[in-house]
Amino acid sequence: MRKIAVCGLSNRALKMFMEPVMYQFSQTNQIVGLLDIDPRREEICIEKFPELVGTPFYTQFEQFDEMIKTTGANTIIVTGRDDSHVDYIVKGLEHDLDVITEKPMVTTVKDAKRVMEAEGKSKGKVTVAFNYRYSPYHRKIRELIADGKLGRITSVDLNWYIDTYHGSSYFKRWNRMREYSGGLSIHKSTHHFDLVNWWIDQKPEQVFAHGALNYYGKDGELNPSPTDNRFCGTCKEQHLCPYYTRWFGRGTGATEDDHLNSDQKMEAYTNYRPDACIFDHEIEIEDTYTASVRYDKGALLSYSINFSLPYEGYRLAINGTKGRLETTEFHSPDRTPFPIPEQTIDFFPLFGSKEVIHVVKNDGGHGGGDPLIQEDIFLGPDPTRPYEILAGSEAGAYSIAVGEAVWKSTKSGLPIDIEQLLQHNYEEIKG
Structure with a gap:
């Protein structure tokens, strides 16, 4: 039996993690402890899950050791504010616990190195819940690339659009403070950087970016x-x-x-x-980015994101030595002010006729990704899947490194070397 302590009773914790544990995977998973600095969140948690009445509840990080000793937890789920992740992850690893953390794993490269060092000394393992990998379209793209249909990947164009409803939400809450979220190049864009890293199976080497605060503040x-x-x-x-x-x-x-x-x-x-x-004066993070990323096997990424647009979704093109892949996704159709076409994946061979791929879909949040990642997290990875999809700390660290490099390049006007960024912070920790 997996005994789970939840650190951070956010809405994400309740819906994404605790609900499936309570009602779908309870035969092999049990919530034995709760920790949050706000007692009101415990009340709301119990209102939603009356079965947890009497579950030990703790309100201070300093009570972590006591919680693990009292409850016998062997796993923690980390779902508090982004900047709080690192302390719980590292503490859990010191106790040799398995750690399931919400994305982003942490908010800085320095903290990512702390996590990886702690994991190297621990019997525990870190899992980062990159649920967007599990969308049926994203899995199909990974399969097409892995099967060699596009040949060697040479370049990727990814343009992400966040509408005024969703985009403004980041500036109403704690996300608008860089000290809490790392800025949106980390809080949001790391999900996209992880997708590209995973799709093409290459490591980012260098980033050059521009960013601005155009709409908010x-x-x-x-x-x-x-x-x-x-x-x-x-x-x-x-x-x-x-x-x-x-x-x-x-x-x-x-x-x-x-x-x-x-x-x-x-x-x-x-x-x-x-x-x-x-429009508060304290807002100083960016709401618009463009970035260029070079990868270790030669691929180039051209990326942009805008947090105040009339509709939401993305446009993707991946070029390889054997052809080109294109797809466009429109999110939140009830908020899109025009008819939305069915999403397909269009493959253009370098020599030949266009192929339109209709993807088999499944229900669930985040394009059908949530139910599948929940199964992998709480039942173990699907043994029939021919490729790795559940992310670990290294994937979490590289996505954060690209996000931090985007911000640092924006501020300095210089290209940022990923390995130097990782090594620089490693030396800071050693010092």
């Missing part, structure tokens, strides 16, 4: 007024804010987004509101 062109400390739920300028009026009527609360439960109230958690103004 104090200089946002659509800011109704230069006023700080506003909240959507109580703001008197709601009717002047196009981000608010696009999605919410005058009588509708503004606390629902892709990362919040639909029934969550603004007062649900202690000292936490998910509706801070997207």
Whole structure:
């Protein structure tokens, strides 16, 4: 029996991890301990899962040792705020526990090295929940490349679009603070960098990037007024804010987004509101990036992401010595202001006729990826799958290294060498 302690009772913890443990995989998995700094989160957790009444609950990181000793946990799930991940992961590894962590694994390369060093000394293993690998389209792309259909991969074009509903949510909450999230080149883009790294099975070597804060923050062109400390739920300028009026009527609360439960109230958690103004002066992370990445086997990545667009999705093209692959995905069809075509994967051989691939789909969140990664996490990897898909600490570290390099290149105007970045932080730790 896997005995699990959950560190961080976020909405993600409840929905993505605890719910399947409670109702699908309980024969081999049991939640034995809960830890969160906010007692109100325990109350909400128990309301959702009454079966956990009486489960030991802890409110301080310093109680971690006591929790493991008291509960006999052999696994921890880390689902707190991004910057809190590293301490729980390292502490769990010191206890020789297996660690399942939400993405991103940590928020800095320095912390990624801490995790990998701790794992090297531990009997425990780190699993990073990169659920987007498990989308049926993304698995099919991996299979096509692995089967050699495209030949040697030479270049990748990936353009990611976040709409005004989803994109603004990152600037209403703690994600807008680099010290908490690492900035969006880490909190969000590392998921995309991991996908590319995994698809082409190459390691990133060098990054050159540009970034800017174009839409949000104090200089946002659509800011109704230069006023700080506003909240959507109580703001008197709601009717002047196009981000608010696009999605919410005058009588509708503004606390629902892709990362919040639909029934969550603004007062649900202690000292936490998910509706801070997207034009606050404290916002200084970027909302727009373009980046070029060189890989160790010769592939080149051209990447962009924008967090304030009319629709959501991505456009992908992968070029190889035998042909080209193209696909376009539109997310959240109920928020897309035009008819959405069926997604296909189009293959153009270097010499020959176009092939349209219709992918077999499955239900579930994140394009059908969530149920499959949950099975791999809680039942063990599917033994019939001919390739590795469940990510470990090295994959987590390389995705973070690219994300941090994007930010550092944006600030310095210089290309950033990934191995030097990793080694530099390693020397910092040793010193």
